[in-house]
Amino acid sequence: MTESPKVLVVGAGPVGLVTGIELLRRGVAVRLVDRSERPNPHSKAIALWPRGIEALARYGAAEELHRRGVVLRAQNYHSQGRRVARLAFGGLRRTRYPYALSIPQRETEGVLRDVFLGLGGAIEFGTSLTGFTQDGNGVEAALETGDGPRTERFDWLVGCDGAHSTVRDILGVPFRGSSYPQQFLLTDGPVRTSLAHDEVHYFMSPAGILVVVGLPGGLYRTFVSVAPGRSWEDAREAVQQAASERCPVPIELVGEQQTGVFRVHRKTADRFRSGRVLLAGDAAHIHSPAGGQGLNTGIEDAASLAWRLAGVCEGRYGDRVLDQWEAERLGVARAVVGDTDRQTRMWMMSGWRARARDAVLGAGERSGALNRVVVPRQAQLSFAYPAPRERAGRLRAGMRLPDVPLGGRWLRDELSSAAPLLLLFPGTGKHRKEVGGVAERFRKAHEDVRVVVVPDAADKAHALLGVKRPCAVLVRPDGAVAALRDPFDDELTAALPALAETATGGR
Numbered sequence: 460m461t462e463s464p465k466v467l468v469v470g471a472g473p474v475g476l477v478t479g480i481e482l483l484r485r486g487v488a489v490r491l492v493d494r495s496e497r498p499n500p501h502s503k504a505i506a507l508w509p510r511g512i513e514a515l516a517r518y519g520a521a522e523e524l525h526r527r528g529v530v531l532r533a534q535n536y537h538s539q540g541r542r543v544a545r546l547a548f549g550g551l552r553r554t555r556y557p558y559a560l561s562i563p564q565r566e567t568e569g570v571l572r573d574v575f576l577g578l579g580g581a582i583e584f585g586t587s588l589t590g591f592t593q594d595g596n597g598v599e600a601a602l603e604t605g606d607g608p609r610t611e612r613f614d615w616l617v618g619c620d621g622a623h624s625t626v627r628d629i630l631g632v633p634f635r636g637s638s639y640p641q642q643f644l645l646t647d648g649p650v651r652t653s654l655a656h657d658e659v660h661y662f663m664s665p666a667g668i669l670v671v672v673g674l675p676g677g678l679y680r681t682f683v684s685v686a687p688g689r690s691w692e693d694a695r696e697a698v699q700q701a702a703s704e705r706c707p708v709p710i711e712l713v714g715e716q717q718t719g720v721f722r723v724h725r726k727t728a729d730r731f732r733s734g735r736v737l738l739a740g741d742a743a744h745i746h747s748p749a750g751g752q753g754l755n756t757g758i759e760d761a762a763s764l765a766w767r768l769a770g771v772c773e774g775r776y777g778d779r780v781l782d783q784w785e786a787e788r789l790g791v792a793r794a795v796v797g798d799t800d801r802q803t804r805m806w807m808m809s810g811w812r813a814r815a816r817d818a819v820l821g822a823g824e825r826s827g828a829l830n831r832v833v834v835p836r837q838a839q840l841s842f843a844y845p846a847p848r849e850r851a852g853r854l855r856a857g858m859r860l861p862d863v864p865l866g867g868r869w870l871r872d873e874l875s876s877a878a879p880l881l882l883l884f885p886g887t888g889k890h891r892k893e894v895g896g897v898a899e900r901f902r903k904a905h906e907d908v909r910v911v912v913v914p915d916a917a918d919k920a921h922a923l924l925g926v927k928r929p930c931a932v933l934v935r936p937d938g939a940v941a942a943l944r945d946p947f948d949d950e951l952t953a954a955l956p957a958l959a960e961t962a963t964g965g966r
């Protein structure tokens with residue numbers, strides 16, 4: 460890299476890597492540091508949901524992730540020796556990934572590191588951020604490297620330094636919330652059991668939760684809670700004992716197991732932006748691993764930040780777009796913390812509460828509500844940002860751009876160029892020519908926007924999206940629909956790129 464870095468990214472976990480990739484893809488020089496001497500060999504996250512896979516697919520990582528992962532097709536809730544509900548992922552619509560991918564976090568990070576390095580980035584392991592000050596023009600960062608301390612200046616600093624964030628601490632930003640009283644133990648390794656390997660199994664009992672999930676290579680993650688005050692000596696033995704007590708089907712841990720012990724918290728930073736310093740991922744919000752949301756949410760924080768930050772670095776956007784990012788992602792983080800908290804508390808219920816929970820879950824499965832509402836939310840596909848009330852067919856401002864087949868490709872493949880996207884729908888064949896003319900004029904006027912004419916109403920994409928009238932749809936580089944307009948209104952069409960700035964906060 461010849462240019463001196465404009466952005467310091469602290470932390471080379473998944474969120475720091477995605478931030479670095481998304482900035483490099485837009486030509487912004489990045490310095491990525493991590494205080495560890497080498498990549499983390501442990502695996503926390505295993506579930507990658509469709510929206511997370513889609514985010515990483517924009518730079519071609521999906522194939523390698525699938526090669527290293529295994530597909531999970533359903534989630535089962537058991538209580539009192541019987542299955543009370545089953546959530547099937549196959550019903551997820553308008554995505555080419557209607558499932559969760561089980562892939563150890565170290566593998567996801569490995570794929571992301573390769574993408575980052577392939578873009579010309581460098582990761583400085585063994586370098587810690589120890590302090591910083593900021594003024595109106597930049598950030599002065601104190602870094603502790605293998606060769607001693609150094610002070611360097613950057614335009615922006617992004618803290619992706621995890622739950623115990625140094626960046627957040629130095630800013631003095633409150634990290635509000637609480638911790639669950641239970642301890643959690645996990646083992647990753649071979650298991651003898653008849654439980655389906657390509658599904659998630661939750662066994663809820665008054666003694667605590669047991670979760671069993673298939674991992675690549677025929678292995679399983681077995682994960683249990685330990686009641687407050689209960690002691691244990693050997694993590695593997697404690698997991699085995701809890702599994703035997705809580706699961707009606709035999710489960711036997713066999714062979715080598717990687718063990719982990721952790722506490723679970725629900726906390727959100729009061730602010731994700733403080734001047735020229737931003738917080739993303741676990742540095743900004745942490746939650747229970749229920750539903751596998753943390754890494755997925757962090758990836759989306761990074762993706763929705765980086766295109767805006769790149770625009771600010773290039774002088775295309777004013778820095779208020781970063782406040783809009785903060786408002787959007789604070790809303791999502793609070794919602795995810797709430798969802799995962801409800802699920803974690805649901806795991807731990809006993810007595811009449813547990814009976815009521817089981818009845819509600821059963822009714823939710825029978826009515827289809829679990830598959831219709833809960834699964835798309837867990838897959839993060841139904842998350843939408845508040846935006847003006849504009850819609851056409853199934854498309855509305857603020858939502859994630861659905862993925863549908865488009866003449867041998869997929870609609871969301873059009874996002875791989877890192878640019879904002881203008882989709883032009885002719886509605887019916889009779890407007891095809893006029894819409895083609897709009898596309899040509901727009902391409903000439905706005906070279907930085909990718910313009911795609913969706914084939915006319917006979918095409919599958921029109922039918923699946925229900926767009927019947929001519930429509931111009933502006934899509935942000937992170938795949939969120941920014942605006943829907945009349946394509947023949949010259950003034951509005953000319954204004955479309957600026958609309959990338961107008962989406963406003965929350966979920």
Ligand SMILES: Cc1cc2nc3c(=O)[nH]c(=O)nc-3n(C[C@H](O)[C@H](O)[C@H](O)COP(=O)(O)OP(=O)(O)OC[C@H]3O[C@@H](n4cnc5c(N)ncnc54)[C@H](O)[C@@H]3O)c2cc1C
Nearest residue numbers: 470472474494504505506588621740741751752753754755
């Ligand atoms: C048991 C468990 C299971 C989970 N399962 C899932 C799941 O299935 N799906 C899911 O989406 N999420 C899951 N999560 C959550 C997920 O692991 C986290 O959300 C994710 O790791 C957050 O990534 P991050 O990059 O923000 O932070 P981290 O992964 O914590 O990375 C932070 C990096 O910053 C570095 N760093 C820290 N301080 C400094 C400093 N001062 N200077 C330089 N570098 C620094 C650290 O060395 C580290 O490499 C799980 C978590 C746990 C504990």
